Amino acid sequence: MTDTASPRPGYVPPIFGDTPEGTHVYQRVPYNADDYGPVSDFTTDFDHADKNYNPNAPKVWKELREGGCPVAHSDRYGGMWVPLTHDTVQEVAYDTENFTSRSVVVGVGRPGDLSLPAPIGGAPPITSDPPFHAMARRLLLPAFAPKKIEPWEPEIRRLCNDLLDRLGEVTPGQTIIDAAIDYAQHIPVNVIGRMLGFPEKDEDLFRKFVHDTLERIAEEPGSVDQGDELGLYIFAQIDDHRANPRDDLTSFLMNVELDGQPVTDDIVGGMIVLLLIAGIDTTWSAIGSSLWHLAQHPEDHQRLLDDPDVMTFALEEFLRAYAPVTMARLVAKDNDFHGCPMQKDDWVLLPFPAANRDPLKFEDPDTFIVDRQENRHAAFGLGIHRCLGSNLARLELKVAIEEFIKRFPRFELAGDTAWSIGQIRGPRVLPVRILETAD
């Protein structure tokens, strides 16, 4: 449809807003954070990228809801609405007529005139709307279905134990480790690398490429160098899979057909990058937040050790209370949303984590109940865009927690936790003191 968006080595699907080369593909929103400064009132000046937001998000949601604000607003980013109740979040997620997924990350760029229009969007299926969305999604679903993911459990368990071994000598009561950086961070990137069939000997290199790319995206949305190492590495792996086909995710993606035609390497590379972006920071955040909770709640920790079956419920409670992912939509046409005059191209933030703490849907929502029996949480979204990788994410989170608490039956916070900034919420620095080790 447009040659300016043609994928190339290092291509990052433009789900993160602006791209350096695409003035027609991406419109820059006239927004400069410095003009606004720190948020003083989240009701009328909501900003999820304010440095005080993620550390205090549950308090912000509660205060806004209790103050009678089911939908907050901000002039930032060219105009943004933020539904805060489960009902309003669900309504936006279900209403694909009035709200498009063309861009799912709020930023200074919006899809422009020459960008791939709805219903396809720049990085299908996450940026797609009906009816195209279902077709694009159906191509990928089988690779992430529960029964395809379950067999990975022993491998993930091995990986977690390798990481714990690599922490070296641990002296109870003295040793401090960073549970986010030394442990949680490595799990999703290595799991996806193994699923893609990338050589294990490259793991450190691959992890470095991925994190360099993720960091660049955080700094300047969508910007990637021509000589991007991750892109080149992925293309080399695609070539290797062509020469030596095998039963893994890369080969699966290379065999996907669109309209009866095999997909190009550019599209395969783009899908791989999308899986990395969507799967890594998110899962890392969920693991980190769960360990952050356990470091402060030895009673929940003990319960999991005494009664491992409680994990079935605890896992969902971690996901509810510490859901890492907030998505976004663009308003597709002017509409009145519960009295809010929404205009075409306004942003709508979709804070699923806020929906998960709505007292109208969850009893005692700000209390972590390790064996909560009724838990319709929306950590993986609601409606047609339910997280494609949810089965994998859940398995990684479960195994990561189980192996950590088995190895370290007691640990506590040992310093300040640093939280991420933006739509993915989780600890980025998480020092914990190990108080007891297994044997």
Place this chain on the structure above:
Amino acid sequence: MRIHLEADKCQGHNRCYALAPELFDVDDFGQSVLLVEGDIPAELVEKARLAAANCPEFAIKILEA
């Protein structure tokens, strides 16, 4: 007591299959498939209620006798 699964509401969250595999399976696309017809055996009633209480899309209804 019976289960009614509204298949078009299911988005493949996989909660029912995880909590009550005796009552629900999932297909190759991760969509829920109801395994029982008619009344649920007494020993599975609790699991059926649990599956309904954990479906994020409200796709599972319990029909009391």
